[in-house]
Amino acid sequence: MLKRTSPSGGGRHPTEGILLIRKAIGNIKEGNYAYDTETHSLVKLDNSNIKLDHILPEGTDFSILFTVCPERAMWRYRDIRAFRPMLIDIGHVIETFKLLISKASYNLIKGGITEATEVAEALGINWMEEPAFNILHVGIEKMNLNNQNEIYTPVFLKKLVNRESSYSALNLLTNPFSWIKIKNGVIFLNIIYPEQRQLHLNISDLEVLTHCLPSQRGDRLTDIKNILNSVNYYNEDPEKRLYNLINNYGLIPESIAKGWYNHIAKWSIYGWYPSLLQHAHTITELSYKKNSSLYEESPRREFENLENSLMKRKTVREFENDIVTFESFKNIIDSIFPITEGLSLNIYIVAFNITKIKNGCYKIINKDDCWQIKKTGISLNRKEFQDLAIGQYPASAGAFNILMINEMDVSSSKKYEEQFISLGKLGQRICLTATREDLGVFLTPAVKDKALFEKLGITQYDRCATYLFSIGVPKGER
Known part of the structure; x- marks a missing residue:
């Protein structure tokens, strides 16, 4: 049986670490690596040619990106609270690396969840499939911290915000990263991803969102023309109401939304869908201070043995x-x-x-x-x-x-x-x-x-x- 330096809830060990080497260290060449437990070695990844200079701090020799494979824990713990132990697991692993980095007397800049997600997406790692939660930037020599207060908006979210030039011929689906709240008789749609929005809905809007849910039979037409023909908008301007949903991400082009629904499926099957919504809310808290973190730390004590x-x-x-x-x-x-x-x-x-x-x-x-x-x-x-x-x-x-x-x-x-x-x-x-x-x-x-x-x-x-x-x-x- 493999022994681990960090514990994990139920022995599931969902945490993964990706080593991003910017400058050759000894005989380890520049590139991105994963650890192979069977051969006890680093394996170079296919995405090693992707440049991350626009994200990583100047002076970084290597970074460690921490992601999780939630399905390792999902199948055993089919409970909404099981997301918490997975986060605790990550903390155990991060602390191990921080103690080792401190012992080596290297310089450390710690990133947060949004920055880690930005790096993961740049590497082609989809946050719905394998969420990223932290990144540590390490400099063997002194690092440049001049840009640590720079306000940064993740590129992967900027790309999603760019709207299609025309929706008239597109099929649309209800955004799965949204939820409905009724307060004092008023209906609200809360959109979490790709941007946080809140819309005031009327009954006709609610009909549209219901109509545009994915059809099991595939026989529901959800282009703008057919939506307008299927929903009674009473005395209001139907196109204005419909485009309000589209422009605020209540409705998403089917070509994009189908991918989202496919990723969400397993989160839903195991009862983890609310946890995915929670994490989507986290990564869309858009701006963050580049190369800074949520909490300030004192230097770690020397850990003997x-x-x-x-x-x-x-x-x-x-x-x-x-x-x-x-x-x-x-x-x-x-x-x-x-x-x-x-x-x-x-x-x-x-x-x-x-x-x-x-x-x-x-x-x-x-x-x-x-x-x-x-x-x-x-x-x-x-x-x-x-x-x-x-x-x-x-x-x-x-x-x-x-x-x-x-x-x-x-x-x-x-x-x-x-x-x-x-x-x-x-x-x-x-x-x-x-x-x-x-x-x-x-x-x-x-x-x-x-x-x-x-x-x-x-x-x-x-x-x-x-x-x-x-x-x-x-x-x-x-």
């Missing part, structure tokens, strides 16, 4: 009933601070077997990058904790648990996705530090939210996301 921890890391599902020293516990908590990735974290500890700490539930209080542990007075035994972790036995079997609960900033789709990725980054530091301490980790984002938050006295449970870690001595290793 990094390579050894990466090679030894594994997810543990059985633990010994052995005590864990306070020193090991402290080192693990230290790995979370001071770099909390811009998250608004509440961190709880459920202690079962730690020296110097009585069994019970505690809250970590962090002030000026100095943390303290405070008893909450909440009682939680192993059986109760297992129930709160939806019955997962390993979640309650370690010497102690860490509960990272983030108060989600939902002011934008991009922030929403970035925060789950950031939880994964913190999770990877916890995993590697625990491994260095010869401890094992079981981790999961799956908990009974309402019941857990009520137990902890958290009221805004619908705006919080949890990442749970059970840590202890692995079975059979002492």
Whole structure:
């Protein structure tokens, strides 16, 4: 069985990394590469001749583009919330690369989701098939950051915005990246992609959108002439209403829309369609500061024995009933601070077997990058904790648990996705530090939210996301 340096929900490992080398490094020539697990080697890709100078920062020696193959997770986890663990997975992998880049003393510029999508689309990677979520730009020497505040609009979205010169002879289909909302008796169409728009609809507009849904029989005529003949516009100007839908992307030329529907099919089959809409909303938050990112970071601490921890890391599902020293516990908590990735974290500890700490539930209080542990007075035994972790036995079997609960900033789709990725980054530091301490980790984002938050006295449970870690001595290793 292949061993991985990063954990993944259900062992699905949907994250892919594409290495973009701009300048030859040793005997590795300029080009784009993927990692082949069977041969343990880099394989040069066919798209290596595509130039990315208009996107990559000046001084970049190589970049690492992170994409995901969602179908690896979809077929097993047919649940809308399964999109979250996939984002957490990406965070684990990104953190591994950041720690290695820091250890090598290379310079790093981190990009965001929109920039990563721009690079992926330039390479011919369709975001509906294999979404991109992050890109790291690395310079072996000093990099030029003069353009880091340049406001940039992705080229792939600009291309889509260019409209057809004439729609009169085209068949049209309803945009699958749109949804209808009714508020106070008023009907709105919210378009997400290729641009974010909101339209006020009347009943006739609704009839048009229904008429232009893809027909299973293929016998529905959806050119402008036949739409006008099929829909009663009452006393309004029918062409004006129809072109309002067309010009605002409510209706899309069939030649384009059919491709979208084909990509969307598998997202719909597995129940992930709302997650695709969420991600479409993220990438159409058009402008971003080129070569900057959502959150600022402090420099990473030097991580001792990094390579050894990466090679030894594994997810543990059985633990010994052995005590864990306070020193090991402290080192693990230290790995979370001071770099909390811009998250608004509440961190709880459920202690079962730690020296110097009585069994019970505690809250970590962090002030000026100095943390303290405070008893909450909440009682939680192993059986109760297992129930709160939806019955997962390993979640309650370690010497102690860490509960990272983030108060989600939902002011934008991009922030929403970035925060789950950031939880994964913190999770990877916890995993590697625990491994260095010869401890094992079981981790999961799956908990009974309402019941857990009520137990902890958290009221805004619908705006919080949890990442749970059970840590202890692995079975059979002492």
